[in-house]
Amino acid sequence: APRREMDDAMLESLEDVLIQADMGVDTALRVSANIAEGRFGKKISAPELRRALAGEVTRIMTPVARPLPLYPSKPQVVLVVGVNGSGKTTTIGKLASQFKAAGKSVVIAAGDTFRAAAVEQLQVWGSRAGVPVLTAPEGSDPASLAFDAFTRARAEGADLLMIDTAGRLQNRADLMEELAKIVRTLRKIDPTAPHNTLLVLDATTGQNAVAQVEIFRKIADVSGLVMTKLDGTAKGGVLVSLADKFGLPIHAIGVGEQIDDLAPFDPEDFARALVGLDA
Amino acid sequence: MFESLSDRLGSVFDRLTKQGALSEADVIAALREVRVALLEADVSLPVARDFIKRVQDKATGAAVTKSITPGQMVVKIVHDELIRVLEGDGPADALKIDNPPAAILMVGLQGSGKTTTTAKLAKRLKDRNNKRVLLASLDTNRPAAMEQLAILAGQIGVDSLPIVKGESAVQIARRAKTQAAMGGYDVLFLDTAGRLHIDEVLMDEVQAVRDIAQPRETLLVVDGLTGQDAVNVAAEFDGKVGISGVVLTRMDGDGRGGAALSMRAVTGKPIRFVGLGEKMDALETFEAGRVAGRILGM
Numbered sequence: 001a002p003r004r005e006m007d008d009a010m011l012e013s014l015e016d017v018l019i020q021a022d023m024g025v026d027t028a029l030r031v032s033a034n035i036a037e038g039r040f041g042k043k044i045s046a047p048e049l050r051r052a053l054a055g056e057v058t059r060i061m062t063p064v065a066r067p068l069p070l071y072p073s074k075p076q077v078v079l080v081v082g083v084n085g086s087g088k089t090t091t092i093g094k095l096a097s098q099f100k101a102a103g104k105s106v107v108i109a110a111g112d113t114f115r116a117a118a119v120e121q122l123q124v125w126g127s128r129a130g131v132p133v134l135t136a137p138e139g140s141d142p143a144s145l146a147f148d149a150f151t152r153a154r155a156e157g158a159d160l161l162m163i164d165t166a167g168r169l170q171n172r173a174d175l176m177e178e179l180a181k182i183v184r185t186l187r188k189i190d191p192t193a194p195h196n197t198l199l200v201l202d203a204t205t206g207q208n209a210v211a212q213v214e215i216f217r218k219i220a221d222v223s224g225l226v227m228t229k230l231d232g233t234a235k236g237g238v239l240v241s242l243a244d245k246f247g248l249p250i251h252a253i254g255v256g257e258q259i260d261d262l263a264p265f266d267p268e269d270f271a272r273a274l275v276g277l278d279a
Numbered sequence: 280m281f282e283s284l285s286d287r288l289g290s291v292f293d294r295l296t297k298q299g300a301l302s303e304a305d306v307i308a309a310l311r312e313v314r315v316a317l318l319e320a321d322v323s324l325p326v327a328r329d330f331i332k333r334v335q336d337k338a339t340g341a342a343v344t345k346s347i348t349p350g351q352m353v354v355k356i357v358h359d360e361l362i363r364v365l366e367g368d369g370p371a372d373a374l375k376i377d378n379p380p381a382a383i384l385m386v387g388l389q390g391s392g393k394t395t396t397t398a399k400l401a402k403r404l405k406d407r408n409n410k411r412v413l414l415a416s417l418d419t420n421r422p423a424a425m426e427q428l429a430i431l432a433g434q435i436g437v438d439s440l441p442i443v444k445g446e447s448a449v450q451i452a453r454r455a456k457t458q459a460a461m462g463g464y465d466v467l468f469l470d471t472a473g474r475l476h477i478d479e480v481l482m483d484e485v486q487a488v489r490d491i492a493q494p495r496e497t498l499l500v501v502d503g504l505t506g507q508d509a510v511n512v513a514a515e516f517d518g519k520v521g522i523s524g525v526v527l528t529r530m531d532g533d534g535r536g537g538a539a540l541s542m543r544a545v546t547g548k549p550i551r552f553v554g555l556g557e558k559m560d561a562l563e564t565f566e567a568g569r570v571a572g573r574i575l576g577m
């Protein structure tokens with residue numbers, strides 16, 4: 001590929017690539033400025049530039065690429081939260097299947113007592129994963145279901161309890177209080193619970209993901225992120241701003257609707273896709 | 280945010296104390312700030328770029344009077360143009376539901392809000408227009424998707440097509456059409472499975488459904504929190520299925536809703552409704568002025 005002198009126009013085209021990946025203007029400017037440093041005025045080819053960019057994104061993302069930590073608590077309680085439709089229920093099905101395959105005994109609690117057929121949906125996932133699903137009637141209090149499920153999973157000596165929750169937008173104070181109550185209730189049984197609180201983010205979401213992390217973290221003590229729907233054309237670049245701002249680990253990514261479509265977060269693959277380099 | 284755009288523009292124009300007409304250089308400097316505001320509101324980059332270009336032509340040479348500062352002048356021009364682009368022609372809620380049974384096909388990405396919006400629209404047509412509505416789920420993919428629609432139909436008091444397991448989406452569409460005609464329904468809603476715009480198999484499926492159903496309306500249901508991907512989604516769904524309008528969901532969130540501009544600019548199709556919550560009455564007609572203000576952070 002031809003090499004040409006790195007100039008403002010080139011820098012701007014870098015910024016554009018990052019902005020179109022949903023990185024947000026501030027972060028895009030900062031990341032491309034890092035790339036320009038030491039290279040400005042020197043000759044460089046377009047592929048070299050993309051590789052440099054991918055390298056920089058990989059560098060930022062490597063510290064947050066961490067699998068879901070496992071604890072000896074029996075059961076380890078994993079609470080799954082997020083805005084509507086982000087992929088919480090599906091991700092629980094996929095995770096349950098992985099843990100089951102790893103020899104863990106898993107119980108799922110159908111904590112979305114609000115949405116129509118949310119329980120039925122989770123029951124299908126439970127049977128696909130070969131894992132029992134504890135339910136409560138539609139409209140009942142999710143905190144008391146969480147309490148009952150925790151008590152039961154503990155009595156049965158389960159390794160993992162995964163709790164699904166209803167989708168909620170982070171600006172809905174009433175629904176966020178309902179979530180806080182679930183956390184408080186779990187802590188009555190075990191002050192260290194929930195041991196993981198996973199915030200599920202949809203890759204197609206733009207800059208609002210920052211507010212989602214900010215508020216869910218405040219209310220429910222989010223311990224890690226999962227990003228779904230990375231099998232589409234959305235790049236999920238907002239994860240770079242999130243890594244920068246919050247440093248929360250990214251445990252996994254969703255890459256489809258089937259039970260095996262959950263992969264570890266690989267910073268290099270992510271970075272290459274983000275800047276448009278082939279895997 | 281609007282304050283901050285105004286403030287930013289104010290500082291851009293600080294050195295411009297003279298009155299008169301906006302020079303090209305002034306306008307370019309100001310529009311750089313507007314560009315950032317649009318991108319922060321999740322307007323897709325190519326759409327933001329075209330928009331800025333158009334505004335630049337309109338703003339250059341615009342007269343700044345005593346009563347208005349250059350910053351306010353630019354904001355007004357941007358705001359007016361934003362409304363102009365967002366506004367469709369004619370009333371947004373005028374769905375084509377003559378020639379009963381009129382089929383309405385609901386399409387979009389996974390989790391965008393299709394099933395919920397289907398039920399909300401059905402309730403609206405039933406309550407406000409006295410229509411007899413039949414709901415059919417063609418979602419053979421997502422666990423309990425059909426049950427979800429059937430439960431919602433029960434809640435709003437409209438009929439849903441009986442669930443027959445093992446049928447394909449195309450078969451269900453045929454059965455729904457027959458049922459709608461025989462049962463004397465005014466409107467038939469076809470709720471489809473969520474699909475990626477790049478999934479060829481599923482995009483082919485929805486084309487086959489469209490050819491059978493001959494919908495009077497095909498509504499693309501889009502998450503109002505969508506970021507830069509909005510242009511791809513809009514172009515692919517409109518190109519492959521041919522949409523007649525857009526519904527933006529989750530506008531009860533605190534997202535800035537830049538996807539509205541992207542959708543409108545790419546498809547040229549009107550935004551019909553906005554979803555403002557999970558309840559069955561949380562649906563309103565699209566108002567360009569409100570969304571324009573929101574994109575600019577007013």
Ligand SMILES: Nc1nc2c(ncn2[C@@H]2O[C@H](COP(=O)(O)OP(=O)(O)OP(=O)(O)O)[C@@H](O)[C@H]2O)c(=O)[nH]1
Pocket residue numbers: 082083084085086087088089090091112115118165166167168200228229230231232253254255256257261389390421473475
């Ligand atoms: N393409 C793709 N679709 C996904 C992925 N994860 C989930 N989905 C789909 O997204 C839609 C919503 O997923 P759910 O798991 O129901 O999302 P949720 O967050 O539980 O939704 P609510 O409970 O309604 O808030 C479904 O159609 C899923 O099949 C993914 O990684 N890729």
Ligand SMILES: Nc1nc2c(ncn2[C@@H]2O[C@H](COP(=O)(O)OP(=O)(O)OP(=O)(O)O)[C@@H](O)[C@H]2O)c(=O)[nH]1
Pocket residue numbers: 084085115167169387388389390391392393394395396418421424471472473474527528529530531532553554555556557561
């Ligand atoms: N806050 C809010 N939630 C909404 C709105 N519209 C839909 N939802 C929620 O978003 C989630 C997904 O909605 P669905 O109607 O199941 O979405 P879908 O497009 O049918 O999903 P798939 O069939 O899996 O592709 C549910 O939790 C709905 O309650 C809205 O306008 N505001």
Ligand SMILES: [K+]
Pocket residue numbers: 085086202204389390391502
């Ligand atoms: K979404």
Ligand SMILES: [Mg+2]
Pocket residue numbers: 088089090112118164165166167
């Ligand atoms: Mg769910």
Ligand SMILES: [Mg+2]
Pocket residue numbers: 393394395418424470471472473
């Ligand atoms: Mg649906």
